[in-house]
Amino acid sequence: MTEPRGRRKLMRSIRTKITLLCTCMIVATMVVASVYGISAVRDMGYASANETLKRLCETGEKNLDNYFSSVEQSVEMVEAYIESDLDGADDARLQAHLDRVSEICKRIMSKTDGTMTYYYRIDPAVSTNVGGFWYVRGEDGELYPHEVTDITQYDTSDTSKLVWFTVPKENGKPVWLP
Numbered sequence: 001m002t003e004p005r006g007r008r009k010l011m012r013s014i015r016t017k018i019t020l021l022c023t024c025m026i027v028a029t030m031v032v033a034s035v036y037g038i039s040a041v042r043d044m045g046y047a048s049a050n051e052t053l054k055r056l057c058e059t060g061e062k063n064l065d066n067y068f069s070s071v072e073q074s075v076e077m078v079e080a081y082i083e084s085d086l087d088g089a090d091d092a093r094l095q096a097h098l099d100r101v102s103e104i105c106k107r108i109m110s111k112t113d114g115t116m117t118y119y120y121r122i123d124p125a126v127s128t129n130v131g132g133f134w135y136v137r138g139e140d141g142e143l144y145p146h147e148v149t150d151i152t153q154y155d156t157s158d159t160s161k162l163v164w165f166t167v168p169k170e171n172g173k174p175v176w177l178p
Contacts, residue, residue, distance in 0.1 A: 067114055074108050089127065098120070
C-alpha cells in the first residue's frame with residue numbers, strides 16, 4: 001500500500017525541519033564551544049605570559065641586586081686598601097700611593113662585571129702636582145687610561161658641580177650617583 005502523496009510531503013517536511021533544526025543546533029553548539037575555547041586559550045595565554053614576565057622580572061631583579069652588590073664589594077675593597085695604604089700627603093708618597101692604588105684598581109675593576117669606568121682623584125687641596133687616574137673601558141672590552149679632569153678650575157666645595165668628585169668628598173665615602 002502506498003502512502004498518500006500529502007503524507008509523504010508532510011513527512012519530508014518534518015524530516016527536513018528536524019534535520020535543519022539539528023544542523024542549526026550543532027552549528028550553534030560549535031560556535032559557543034569555539035568562542036569558549038578561544039576565550040579559555042586566550043586567558044591561559046595571558047596567564048602564562050604574565051607568569052613568565054613576572055619570573056623574568058624577578059630574575060632580572062636578582063641579577064641587578066647581585067651586580068650592584070658585586071660593584072659595591074669591589075669599591076669597598078678598593079676603599080679599604082686606599083685607606084690602609086695612604087701614609088702621607090707629600091707629593092712623592094702620594095705618587096707612590098697612586099701607583100699602587102692604580103694597580104689594585106686595575107686588577108679588581110677588570111674582573112668586576114659592568115665596570116665601564118673608574119677613577120681616583122686627589123683633591124687639589126691636598127696636592128696640586130699629583131692628580132689621580134681615570135680609566136675607561138674601550139669597545140674591545142679593555143680598560144684604557146683617560147685624561148684626568150682638571151678640577152682646579154672648579155670650586156670643589158660646591159656639590160652641584162663635578163658631582164662625581166664633590167658628592168663623595170662631601171660624604172667622605174663612595175656613593176651611588178644618579
